[in-house]
Amino acid sequence: AALETPVERLSAADGWIADSDDPDHRISFVKAAQRAEAAHGTLSAVGSYTPPNLGGKFKGAGVGVSPAYSYTACVAEVRVDPETYDLKVERLWVAHDCGRALNPVLVEGQIEGSAYMGFGEAVLEEQVFRKGLHKIPSLLEYKLPTIYDTPEIIAMSVETIDREGPYGAKEAGEGPLNPIIPAIANAVYAASHARVESTPITPDKIQRALREAARATTATTPQPERPEQPERKVASR
Amino acid sequence: MMRLPKFEYRAARSVEEALAWLAEYAPAVDKDPEARAMLMAGGTDILPNMKHKVFTPKLVIGLRTVAALRGISYDPERGLRLGAGVRLSEIETSPIVQQRYPALAAAAATISTPQLRQMGTVGGNLCLDTRCNYYNQSEFWRGAREFCLKKGSEICRVAPNGTGCYAVSSCDTAPALIAFGATVRLAGRDGARATPVAALYADDGIHPVKLHDGALLTEIALPPLAGDWRSTYVKYRVRGAFDFPIASVAAVARFDGDLCAEARVTLQGVAPAPLPLPEAEALLRGQRWTPELIEAAAEVAYRAAHPMDNTSGTIALRKRIIRSYTRQALATLAAGPATTAATQAS
Numbered sequence: 232a233a234l235e236t237p238v239e240r241l242s243a244a245d246g247w248i249a250d251s252d253d254p255d256h257r258i259s260f261v262k263a264a265q266r267a268e269a270a271h272g273t274l275s276a277v278g279s280y281t282p283p284n285l286g287g288k289f290k291g292a293g294v295g296v297s298p299a300y301s302y303t304a305c306v307a308e309v310r311v312d313p314e315t316y317d318l319k320v321e322r323l324w325v326a327h328d329c330g331r332a333l334n335p336v337l338v339e340g341q342i343e344g345s346a347y348m349g350f351g352e353a354v355l356e357e358q359v360f361r362k363g364l365h366k367i368p369s370l371l372e373y374k375l376p377t378i379y380d381t382p383e384i385i386a387m388s389v390e391t392i393d394r395e396g397p398y399g400a401k402e403a404g405e406g407p408l409n410p411i412i413p414a415i416a417n418a419v420y421a422a423s424h425a426r427v428e429s430t431p432i433t434p435d436k437i438q439r440a441l442r443e444a445a446r447a448t449t450a451t452t453p454q455p456e457r458p459e460q461p462e463r464k465v466a467s468r
Numbered sequence: 469m470m471r472l473p474k475f476e477y478r479a480a481r482s483v484e485e486a487l488a489w490l491a492e493y494a495p496a497v498d499k500d501p502e503a504r505a506m507l508m509a510g511g512t513d514i515l516p517n518m519k520h521k522v523f524t525p526k527l528v529i530g531l532r533t534v535a536a537l538r539g540i541s542y543d544p545e546r547g548l549r550l551g552a553g554v555r556l557s558e559i560e561t562s563p564i565v566q567q568r569y570p571a572l573a574a575a576a577a578t579i580s581t582p583q584l585r586q587m588g589t590v591g592g593n594l595c596l597d598t599r600c601n602y603y604n605q606s607e608f609w610r611g612a613r614e615f616c617l618k619k620g621s622e623i624c625r626v627a628p629n630g631t632g633c634y635a636v637s638s639c640d641t642a643p644a645l646i647a648f649g650a651t652v653r654l655a656g657r658d659g660a661r662a663t664p665v666a667a668l669y670a671d672d673g674i675h676p677v678k679l680h681d682g683a684l685l686t687e688i689a690l691p692p693l694a695g696d697w698r699s700t701y702v703k704y705r706v707r708g709a710f711d712f713p714i715a716s717v718a719a720v721a722r723f724d725g726d727l728c729a730e731a732r733v734t735l736q737g738v739a740p741a742p743l744p745l746p747e748a749e750a751l752l753r754g755q756r757w758t759p760e761l762i763e764a765a766a767e768v769a770y771r772a773a774h775p776m777d778n779t780s781g782t783i784a785l786r787k788r789i790i791r792s793y794t795r796q797a798l799a800t801l802a803a804g805p806a807t808t809a810a811t812q813a814s
Contacts, residue, residue: 270743297634303800313791313793314788314792315788315792316785316788317785317789345554355706355707362613364609364613365609366601366611367540367601367780368606368609369605371604371710371711372601372654374706374707374711374780376707377707377708377709377710378708378709379707379708379709380707380708398579432784433782434783434788435785438784
């Protein structure tokens with residue numbers, strides 16, 4: 232039955248709509264919503280938000296302004312095999328400032344998704360063209376990481392209550408993606424001294440970077456060049 | 469979206485029936501190689517290849533309904549017998565395979581994905597077609613340039629100056645079975661014969677599996693292993709699932725105290741056929757496996773592997789992996805009788 236209570240006395244809590252003066256006089260939120268929809272059709276509301284005046288008067292001041300910015304920090308732990316240069320990303324710690332976490336579990340999921348995406352881009356995924364044709368136009372050869380490849384991800388949300396955002400929230404879209412790739416690249420450098428400047432960071436790129444670095448340091452005292460290994464044999468069988 | 473081409477499907481109830489149906493189509497194949505019958509066990513490889521129109525059989529003969537191809541049995545006198553239709557997941561989880569032939573259990577466990585191992589069979593794995601990233605592509609892609617040697621053109625895209633096809637042997641169970649000295653039973657219209665697994669393969673990417681005269685692989689037999697046998701299989705692939713081997717090593721050895729009495733090392737994923745290494749085996753036999761000796765054998769493997777640029781990974785990486793994994797596999801065996809399961813990359 233309807234509550235027959237003046238609107239200004241109604242309060243909502245714990246899944247109930249109740250009379251503030253007499254909390255036992257109540258109906259469940261679901262029932263209330265059903266009755267309201269039966270009487271008025273789909274419940275909807277229209278609102279709008281105008282961000283504060285941002286930017287300055289100088290040239291370029293209108294680029295990339297936003298009332299709120301998210302921030303993310305990532306620490307990557309990697310292992311580089313000194314012989315094969317095979318790269319394994321063991322763990323990613325990702326701390327994301329999302330404003331208020333309206334749904335902490337979803338925020339964590341968004342952070343994990345971003346870390347996975349960044350890891351795939353950093354280490355595996357690649358478009359290769361060979362003589363005008365896509366070399367690997369299939370999902371077998373375009374290497375999306377599987378659950379066996381994905382590093383352990385430690386996701387942390389850092390809540391800063393934003394003045395502008397809804398209930399203090401900012402974002403947990405793909406913001407956490409940003410630091411993943413540079414963190415992995417820097418960890419590869421810390422582990423192997425190989426500075427790889429393009430993705431994906433493959434074993435061969437690590438080897439090439441190390442070879443170039445060795446060449447640069449010995450440039451002042453010329454030494455016999457290391458033979459390129461291995462020889463590529465064609466049609467020897 | 470790639471759809472299956474039209475084909476007729478018949479489910480065989482016996483080996484004889486499957487052989488008769490194969491023979492039925494044999495005369496047509498002489499005129500048109502595409503007008504053939506093909507066998508399907510798990511269907512995990514033939515169906516994607518048909519969607520790519522790499523295979524366009526007129527008749528597909530289902531083998532899942534042939535009860536005679538099932539079953540794992542072990543006898544201390546006669547060894548292990550695997551029906552060709554035994555699923556890879558059965559091999560991977562079989563206690564007797566895990567205990568006595570760990571390299572085989574490990575090889576089965578690294579094939580593709582858990583779901584596909586539930587369908588794929590050991591016989592199907594042994595008969596897997598060679599792979600090449602100029603060959604395993606859609607018909608549209610392949611037709612955008614001339615077709616490759618394996619599909620009837622004059623030129624191999626991988627080695628235009630070469631004389632053969634360099635498509636890569638990509639089945640994981642073969643190197644392990646070769647290292648164990650296994651044999652396969654081939655049923656033909658005029659009776660059955662046994663042949664070593666190693667003799668099943670030709671160093672020819674176009675016709676890699678020697679199943680002449682419409683024979684059917686029915687059974688795999690592994691010898692009983694008496695004494696201190698140790699084995700392992702180490703596989704490299706870019707990801708931990710889905711991917712075919714692009715450099716892997718099977719090692720099997722019998723030890724007599726500190727000394728190695730017998731040794732077998734077989735590489736996979738670097739040539740049109742599994743690649744046994746008799747030179748490394750001779751080096752290891754009768755010796756105590758010191759780190760120096762293991763290093764020398766790994767170097768032999770490194771020199772013997774001549775991968776081409778037709779899989780994922782690069783030639784240089786796959787050669788380095790072969791050396792590293794051969795060393796790793798031999799060190800595992802040298803460490804003691806407690807053989808280990810497969811390890812794999814990233």
